[in-house]
Amino acid sequence: MNTLRSFRLLGLLALPLLGTLAGRAEDGYRLWLRYDRITTEAQRTAYVRALDQIVLVTPTGAESPTLVAARDELHTGLAGLLGGEVPVTIVKSIDRIPEMGDGFVLISTRLNHVGEVRITAGHDAGVLYGAFDLLRRIQTRQSLDRLEVTSLPKVKRRVLDHWDNLTRTIERGYAGFSLWNWFALPDYLDPRYTDYARACASIGLNGACLTNVNANATVLTEEYLVKVAALAGVFRPYGIRVYLTARFSAPKEIGGLPTADPLDPAVQAWWKAKVDEIYRLVPDFGGFLVKANSEGQPGPQDYRRTHADGANTLADALAPHGGVVMWRAFVYSNEAPDDRAKQAFNEFTPLDGKFRANVFVQAKNGPIDFMPREPFHPLFGAMPHTPIALELQLTQEYLGGSTQLAFLAPMWKEVLDSDTFAAGAGSTVARVIDGSVDLHPDSAIAGVANTGTDRNWTGHPLAAANWYAFGRLAWDHSLSSDAIADEWTRMTFGNDPALVPPVVAMLLRSREAVVNYSMPLGLHHLMAEGHHYGPGPWVDKLARADWTATYYHHAATDGLGFNRSASGTNAVGQYRPEVARVFGDVAQCPESLLLWFHHVPWDHAMKSGHTLWDELCARYQAGVDEVRAWQKSWQSLEGHIDPERHRHVAALLQRQERDARFWRDGCLLYFQQFSKRPLPVGVEPADHPLEYYLKFQLHYVPGHPAEMK
């Protein structure tokens, strides 16, 4: 037909020519749950042959919402990956399934030419985790031949802590705003809530604390609890239990009581009634997370009661329902003259044994506050009668928000693998946390979430790796950073062999690069005031000395660093002798923590042979150089990564290179005032004089509580 002669039919691939209004671009929304068809036919056929059928085995064999979710996920995932339908059947186990918590067993067989994968678990959530495990194996192109895998989570409560306000701002949130649209709840259930739960379940997370630790009692009112219940209803099929932060003064603020004294019977009755109300609405409610008498938050000490008194009152209300209290150990007093790094230990260790059985004391990985590098917190292993929960921070409060690449698995592994010697050698932080050192029946790990309303969930396209890594390590702290980075990269960007190694290499080197260009050699708390983005070693006059930078770095003409050895604040004395001996000795102390524990002369000889000053300069420069290397590496991946995510990361790396230079230059110019030494060869001079960095001010940095209005 003549009239059709110029009309050429297009393949599907040619459609998304511009923008994303077509809604089909790779915008990162799918995270690591991408189920694109396997393009290598031999691989695809091998999986098809292995998957004639999938059998989900539970003690009940009932078609629960969780098993339906597992089956739907398998259908969707395998339809995408393999291009066809695999029958999934749910059956009741004929044998007794051994007690294995959230764990599962994955077995593949081939009998009479029928390939079968069988997922067996003691309860439905375990099957769901097994389903995601199976999909992950296919997504990362692992063989399914003769699988016989038993996977048991090492930690029981694997929780994301959201520092989300009811206004939807997020304290230290860098990926937009809170996912919880409180005003639209309970009527409208955004499909994104389901996808959040799927993503969490896919990496084994089983809890979400919805609200900021700087808490607002309003979330405990009936107006909000029905909204909480609606969210909990969406999460339930995915095995995610909801937790809330409890503002300690809630009995006064929303209860109308004259006091919040935890030993006052009316206060105790109020909490009991409130908790009963919560469980009527949310029968599987997880419990309360509490920040008390910390940075201005109310707490039991307002009534001369101890942290144990406070925690126990809440714990008693929760106990009949099986709920727990996560009581944060992040406390330090403005009045206390002692080293801030020592205060939590001093305050909490005397309370060991005084907490109810359903109370966790939740400590951050290090004794200060999520610095790019800290030694492990001395509380780990120091409270044998109390289960200690580990709090990690996925959101990069001190590592560049969602602007800078910093894959945190290596940082978390560093603390998890640290040996506390609490019960002899091998008493790693990981084993303290999972309860195996002190034989606690319950265990918990929490990660401060880096999620938000940004379409790709975490702002930086590569920051989702931290969400992923947290879940994987919470499930199994023995996994290596390399293995996690490799999995995540394959699932997120594909299995292209030209792509996987360079991306994994970037991820694995990134945290150390941030340490180097911001706070190398054990330096800490050097950041700009308030928003914490960029350098501020000169910050010295704030409401509290322990919020300044000079409190921590002690830069002077005689040297640099905080003497926490026996001749200083003796913070090392809070560790077991085996550890204290190493940290406390300038010769044995790892150089990565040197200035954390020691005040060291500028000419101190480092292992490299450099002086401290030259080594410091070299580290700052190395951080910058590393980012430049990623830029080159990333550029070479053009064509191997979809344009939208490639452009996004390229833009952020450009910014990170600028930020890294800014850190290097601001810090070195500042310290040079004390070292009075020239920059060594190979270290680039600053772009501006010191004055420029001192005066520089950013406005409206995301996540900064004071500017959230």
Added chain:
Amino acid sequence: MNTLRSFRLLGLLALPLLGTLAGRAEDGYRLWLRYDRITTEAQRTAYVRALDQIVLVTPTGAESPTLVAARDELHTGLAGLLGGEVPVTIVKSIDRIPEMGDGFVLISTRLNHVGEVRITAGHDAGVLYGAFDLLRRIQTRQSLDRLEVTSLPKVKRRVLDHWDNLTRTIERGYAGFSLWNWFALPDYLDPRYTDYARACASIGLNGACLTNVNANATVLTEEYLVKVAALAGVFRPYGIRVYLTARFSAPKEIGGLPTADPLDPAVQAWWKAKVDEIYRLVPDFGGFLVKANSEGQPGPQDYRRTHADGANTLADALAPHGGVVMWRAFVYSNEAPDDRAKQAFNEFTPLDGKFRANVFVQAKNGPIDFMPREPFHPLFGAMPHTPIALELQLTQEYLGGSTQLAFLAPMWKEVLDSDTFAAGAGSTVARVIDGSVDLHPDSAIAGVANTGTDRNWTGHPLAAANWYAFGRLAWDHSLSSDAIADEWTRMTFGNDPALVPPVVAMLLRSREAVVNYSMPLGLHHLMAEGHHYGPGPWVDKLARADWTATYYHHAATDGLGFNRSASGTNAVGQYRPEVARVFGDVAQCPESLLLWFHHVPWDHAMKSGHTLWDELCARYQAGVDEVRAWQKSWQSLEGHIDPERHRHVAALLQRQERDARFWRDGCLLYFQQFSKRPLPVGVEPADHPLEYYLKFQLHYVPGHPAEMK
């Protein structure tokens, strides 16, 4: 092959089984720019035959970014709609193209069996508008046979005003947070910026004021201007010029001057230098929008200068670059004892003729503040020497945020079609605005945007109709609400004949329903304090009397309503006699505005034969009943609308029904204290006693400035 026997191939349609992580759901992101394939083969073939080629004709014929955008849009759109590629060529006109501003000519021909559409325009943006017009015709299934269309915009500046803060909160924003990710700018250009510009261009908008009228001077610093420039660069190919709000005290706050007196030479020099700086970065900058001496904002009156003095200082700085000032007339004084509705007129009419040629006075549609219904603003037609810009509000500050359905085209048409009689009969507000009454060479219309980071842009899936309608009416105010609703529905949900009429009917009846259940018969300003969501006729003690409800409704045992007739505040006297005569006479005044202009006894006989009280009750009930009718109608559309958007609207209608009852019950119980009359038959009794409504308090309602923290 035996091993493949249970493996069934799936069609593409079976893929998105759950959630939206697949990223393929109908989430509303594509707005009305959906280019799904035409499924009726005869229709598709007809378009294919008509479109052997498309020719874009401009005076230059150069392949500018705007023409490339037009061509790309045609390629994408037609590939989607028709499933194939249509050649698009760009040619230089051989004839002189007549002056037609942003207008275009669309001509279809069929010669020698070749179907061709030719889009001709005087500059490139006109071609882009023509391209979208062509796509709209196909999306709405109109014939392309023998087209000969000339389309000229009636108003020159068609601007969206974003009340967005630099923290990304939005004052009166109900669809998430600001689209402008200031912190990530200028490095990262979110593809959503491009889609925003495409959506705006597709309905003929050509300006965007990026920042809140309650302005922050920081946006005028270099730190932010480079970010503004980056956004402007994304918008430019789509013909969108950027405007900013100018905080009048900026010379003091960021300029370091001791004063912001507009007649101070140093202040004038500062503005001149600042504007020069802006134009170096943004050569096509549109100009400033200013809220001055209004609700606490700084302004020229702080220095005993007039609004004209203030506007002219900015105008003089902008004039050399072709920029304009939009100076808002939304002023009312706390001290002034006069009716708030009269104050803008009183303050501005004496200044007519005193503004520079590049100043617009921008007035809201009515004299109070975007109420569900107001009479037209008396300033329209009262300042013949000054171009008046019309400010409409797309974001539903007083009409239920993004929770309630209220299609606003009928409201806007009401004001546009109102006759001011300024230059005799036919001097409609529309003709005052478009410059044809007073022969102004420039003209402007602004809409306060309802966009945000919500995936579907506007929160309520049907609220995008207001964005669409604003653009269409800004281009051509003679379009009918029906036609606009019909277009939008087809483009947004498809041309299914079972779907289009019921959705259009809902849209067209929605604004009147909201009026009925919230503020019927000319009642106004009855809303709850601060957040403006829900009823507050009892609000009577605030910092300012003119922020209370009792100031406006005058409910008393003798009747209801604000006497603005000659026997009252004589606000009617600000209108031309032809208008004043009607509004001022209780017998002639439209009942829809009765209580706006008159204080009327409870037993006043209405046209229906009811007393005022019975009519008032009936209106409130009718509003509730209407929402219930939509619920039924919407339910019947299941299967005709994709599940995701269907569920979303259903959830919101459920909420709207509850809200409508809440409005009805709160207001009627309150007014009943004065009317002392029973509810008439057919009006449902309230769910709670009055006390409940008086005490009811919502927390953290979106868009409420005081709670944005």
